[in-house]
Amino acid sequence: MEPLKEMFGKTYYKNLADVLSSVHKPFQADRFVKDVTNNLETLSLNQRMRQTSVVLQQHLPENYSQAIGILKDVVPQLNGGYTTLVFPDFVSLYGLSHFQQSMEALKYFTSFGSSEFAIRAFLKQDLERTLKVMQKWSADSNYHVRRLASEGSRPRLPWSFKLDQIIKAPQLTSPILENLKEDEELYVRKSVANHLNDISKDSPDYVLKLIKAWDITQPHTAWIVKRGIRSLLKKGDKKSMSVFGLTKDVKVSIKRFSLANAEIRLNDVLQFQFDLVSEKSTSQNLMVDYRIHYSKKSGIQSAKVFKLKEITLAPGETVSILKKQRFQDFTTRKLHSGSHKLEIVVNGEVMKQKTFMFTR
Structure with missing residues (x-):
């Protein structure tokens, strides 16, 4: 079975270069492929993604706005999946000083893969400002964008750094979760449940207080809550069991x-x-x-x-x-x-x- 890192292989880069040169005529496709595949065999999956972002920046216009415009034209012409995370990764590396434009770019790119990892660089830099944008995203008509609001702000998102400020003050993301507690999309509900489960590991009492105010007769909400407190249920936490009317005095x-x-x-x-x-x-x-x-x-x-x-x-x-x-x-x-x-x-x-x- 071919290693996952081979998603970022020469075939991928040749196709990416062809699309880039069709969108941006000055783009030097051959030189890009040569540079981006340098020492490729020594790099892991995520190292290859990061190298792609860095080399892209070297071959695109220095003007951030122009570069993002080109990438926006390119991404719809590529296959979806993990390799599209390059585009939000580029934003996280080079767009921190262009907040509004970067927010728009991450919102756009997330429908092709996910911007969940990239948004965390902005949360780390300016938590309050970024959360305000993500709260708006949680009411968006596009379920990919709604899911980004929840997944990107998870306190303990796997394969990313922890958001210590949210771990200490989990109420910071409650407006997002409130907007999504009845979401019709399973993709979104899974994220909300995982977000709750993250919080339960550090603030179980807060999670239970939050969900007790929710209507679990609503099927989507009930699904989220049961999955969201799964770690507490597995530990035999009596307070969490009472949410679903499980018998306390078992015989x-x-x-x-x-x-x-x-x-x-x-x-x-x-x-x-x-x-x-x-x-x-x-x-x-x-x-x-x-x-x-x-x-x-x-x-x-x-x-x-x-x-x-x-x-x-x-x-x-x-x-x-x-x-x-x-x-x-x-x-x-x-x-x-x-x-x-x-x-x-x-x-x-x-x-x-x-x-x-x-x-x-």
């Missing part, structure tokens, strides 16, 4: 809990089953999860929670649950041999556990 037992195999290897399936039995005279609203404590290279274990199901268990009712999960490596997680632990978790409480061995 259940786990019967016939078994593993198909006590030893598994890479790409084998971990299969387990159990009966969940109500021991209460009233119905119980339950969130049933399972937690795997993975063995790390160092020998210590790291836990990850997985969803099983949400159910209303009637008095004396028994529900049988079967689950299969393939043990395989992922880009973000490599499995290591050793002892692992499986826990059944109901409304945040560990009910039963078993150990098993994993060998690569």
